[in-house]
Amino acid sequence: MELNLKNPIVFFDLETTGTNITHDRIVEISILKVFPNGKQEVKTKRINPEMPIPKESSDIHGITDEDVKDAPTFRQVAKSLADQIEGCDLAGFNSSRFDIPLLAEEFLRVGLDVDFSKKKLIDVQIIFHKKEQRTLEAAYKFYCDKKLEDAHSAEADTIATFEVLKAQLDRYEDLPNDMAKLAEDYSFFNNNVDLAGRxxxxxxxxxxxxxxxxxxxxxxxxxxxxxxxxxxxxxxxxxxxxxxxxxxxxxxxxxx
Incomplete structure (x- = not known):
């Protein structure tokens, strides 16, 4: 099922130095921008986090200090990234608990106040957990009958998330093909006021x-x-x- 979009929607995934929203930094971001007319754009960019990448993080996503030493910093790409997501809704896998709060933190750290409250925020993981209770790899296999190659690669995870949401809409007749309703009813476990849910x-x-x-x-x-x-x-x-x-x-x- 194709998405019923009023606004463009950006599916995105972050690879980071760790899982602490306050202290950790982005090392790679991949976005898949889907327009109401069905057009799609995929962009992936490495980011120099300006801090060492712990080995345990590199072991997961495969990105090392050497890989990002010549990459731009988040400050250098922040304005361009903010422009890319302007007027768009956002979607990801575990995005409401991690990716969106961390991305907001990165923007605020460089002095850009991106208003996420004006965006519809779709978390495909929460839809999946409310329906089936699984991981992204299992979701991809369950809904799309495909094996997720290159798991924990930002681009592979981003594209898989997009495909899973479309398959979820095909599978569940009661799941609304409406980004506002998905954001309100299926993408947060709590009614968050701040992005981290404090x-x-x-x-x-x-x-x-x-x-x-x-x-x-x-x-x-x-x-x-x-x-x-x-x-x-x-x-x-x-x-x-x-x-x-x-x-x-x-x-x-x-x-x-």
Whole structure:
């Protein structure tokens, strides 16, 4: 089944120095841009992370320090990348928990504030987990009856993710071919306010903390009765996007 698109959608995958959203960096990004008319564009780029790539990460994706020593830094490609995804929805595999928060962190680190809240964010892994509970390789075999060659290659994983989503739409009659509905109903386990899910909306639509001693408590209430908690979060090891989101809530509450 072909995708029913109102906007172009960018399928993407990151290979990184590790899995820490706050500290790790991108070493390769691959994007597959699909337009409403069906046209497709694939681009893959190596990135110099400006830090050593741990051996355990290289063992997974095969990218070493030598491979990226002459590659551009993220700062050098950030504006071009932001332009490529402007006006597009985004899709990936495990993207809501990792790729999108890390990409947002990279943009903020170089001073580019890309507004992900205006994009429909589709996580094919969550659709798969809600329906079948498997990995990308198993999803590709299950839905497309193909073996995923070059797994953990950004381009192979990106193209496989695109094919899996189309096959999911063919398989499940109740799965809407609508990016807005897929983003809202199938691509987040929690109703995230920040991309990393440190702040979420509860069943009543109230912004609450999703960690630590104040888990489940309204953010506005904690900011009012314990203002030092805001200062602690701003100084602590939280993603820049989480800090940005918390600051927006604080300013909104102050202006009420």
């Amino acid at each position: 702040i979420i909306k509860n069943e009543n639509g109230i912004e609450v903390f999703n960690f630590g001693k104040h888990k489940g408590k309204p953010v506005s209430e904690i900011l009012r009765i314990e203002p030092s908690f805001y200062a602690w979060m701003m100084d602590a090891d939280f993603p820049l996007n989480t800090k940005q989101t918390l600051t927006k809530i604080k300013l909104r509450e102050m202006n009420k």
